[in-house]
Amino acid sequence: MKTNVGRFLAQGFAKMRSLWMALCIVVFASGAVNAQSFAFSSFEIEGNLRVADGTILTFGGLTPGAGISTADLNAAGQNIRASGLFESVDLIPQGNRLLIRVVEYPTINRINIEGNNRLRDEELLSLVQSQPRRVFTPAQAEADTAAITEAYARRGRINASVTPRIIPQSDNRVDLVFEVVESAVTEIERISFLGNRTYSEGRLRRVLETKQAGFFRILVGRDTYSPERLAQDREALTDFYRSRGYVDFVLQNIDVSLTRERDAFLVTYNIREGQQFSFGTTSLSSEISGVNAADFADLINVRSGATYSPVPIDSDIARIEREAAARGLNFVTVEPRMSRNPRDLTIDVNYVLVSGERVFIERIDIEGNGTTLDRVIRNQFRSVEGDPLNSREIQESAQRIRALGFFADVSVNTRPGSSPSQRVVDVNVTEGPTGTLSFGTNFSTDNGVSLLASYRQSNFQGRGQRLNFDFSTAETNRSFGFGFTEPQLLGRDLRGSFDLSYGTTDNENALYDTETLRMSPAISFPLSETGRLSVFYALEYTDLADVSDDASPIIQAEEDAGGVWTNAIGYNYSYDSRRTGVNPTTGYVLRFGQEFGFGDTQFIKTTAFAGAETAILNEEVSLRASVQGGVLNYQEGSSRVTDRFFLGSRLMRGFEAGGIGPRDENTDDALGGNAFSVLTLEAEFPLGLPSEYGVTGGAFIDYGAVWDVGVADDSAILSNDPIARSVIGLSIFWDTPIGPLRFNFTEPLDVQDFDKTRNFDVTISTSF
Incomplete structure (x- = not known):
């Protein structure tokens, strides 16, 4: 028994000794290989037609006579391949010569x-x-294929393939050659x-720029999936809720x-609304020695009880800092x-x-504006080089640059300047289209079908100036308009403009034609955040x-007087609470103007408008109210049918053009009036149709x-006194790609027998 065990142990030790000796030999041999080195006295390169021998050797870091190990030789081959110029690279040692194939x-x-x-x-x-005449690389071709595929995906064609x-x-x-197989548009179904x-x-969908697929989807082009548009919608939805408390x-x-x-996308927004807050108490305090907070207390407009919104807070801060x-x-x-x-x-x-x-503006650098002049962008800054840096003012300047509408993208950032107290403001813009040339037709129940042509340029010669030409012709009238606006007259916040209009009418409803020419230069400037004069x-x-x-x-x-030239000076004041956006669900608009004629004809023409709009029932229903009027009073001369007020369907629905007001009893000619007033109350509400229909x-x-009418003898004039008319009606609003249309169905309540009523009309939907 012991002998067998001893023999077994002896055999085991012998095998272990053999394995150990074999392992040592392998390790020694491996070290010998790794330690092998070469010294090539010459290099031979085969297969290169465009790339010079010296360039290849430089890529590999190879020099004649220098010692090089096997690892270095492998690294040289990898470096030559990494140049991207070669499909394959082989390094073959041949004694003192290295063959590079x-x-x-x-x-x-x-x-x-x-x-x-x-x-x-x-x-x-x-x-x-x-690029042509450059080396082809498979990696770059694959990257180009991905870029083309992504371009189709951004247009909603996610199933397009590129080979x-x-x-x-x-x-x-x-x-x-990139072979494209275009797929159908993958629209947003829901x-x-x-x-x-x-x-x-339905209300939340109206906040989003992205739309569901519906009628006229080819023209709308916003029902395709776009990550960029979705990011904008994320911000818009957040602003919507935050501005409402x-x-x-x-x-x-x-x-x-x-x-x-x-074949379609399904987009779902998972949101948590939270609760709605209102403003409580507001106060003002100072942590700066020598600065009394009470001096700025009157600048706070936020009032207790109003729905909370960051917008009025930002307005108050900007007002106090200014x-x-x-x-x-x-x-x-x-x-x-x-x-x-x-x-x-x-x-x-x-x-x-x-x-x-304590930081100052060292300079303002502007890049990307190939067309727009630097000064147009600089005019949007209230600060210049050397002024104290105000981060809020920089943000407001960026908003003003975006509001110009000249650029597809705007970014304004600051970076360290030449010293710790200096900052450089970087403005990077991407130019966008600013001009339009359009031809088309228009239809209204007042004038019938019109042919239209217009040219509009909002950044004329890159100077920020606005230029427009308009021409229209219909069966009963023709008009031409020209306008030019300089937004920064004399380098200040003065808007200078010049308007020219010419029009003729061939009135089918009257026995006369008219011709009108008007030229008017104007200057406007802000009086406050919401007011302009x-x-x-x-x-x-x-x-x-x-x-x-x-x-x-x-x-x-009136014809006997012939053509009449008048000179006048005047003013217009407007107040619009929507400019500040303090209350996102309610807005007020006021407009008041007067025109004073002088010379051979002296008159005062006064017009006024007041309108308000609010949204109720969780903003599903919009309520609007407006009142407007005008008075024309001549001191020298007298008014004519070309000067007086007429009420068309845009002001008073349910009547034909000139269908209401003073009228010649014998000829039935509409004469117009020197005074008018209109009160309008209306509501807009959903009809239960899918929101993508826009109805x-x-x-x-x-x-x-x-x-x-302003004549001494009015015995032959019907309705020369302020006799009020009233109509009620129902409307259908249709937001189409060619413009917002409005269909009105009216029923008269109080009218005169000689009035010319209309139970249906179509207009372009407008807002005050």
């Missing part, structure tokens, strides 16, 4: 796109980084919301999925410190004046022609009158 990538002869119909060659080729093809040519050249309790899906609103995620057939700068208190910033009251859902705001960082001079020519013998004696007498309903009542 390469196969060069071919040169691109030309690049073509085939199979594309929806996207033009120019657009796709601009995405391709491969790169290589067509060999002589002299180691190839044609690179946009839905989860977690919304206050606002309906939902400070805890969270857009948790946006789920985008494809239908089973992969006033501090005007008083020479530089580097004063305002910190809004909030205190929540969860029990009564209010937020107290304390505006604290604190000392900001414009002053102007007007030179006007009016004439009556081809007056029939059967026309009203009043009009025949809503409305109801309205109009109450108004026009009166006073």
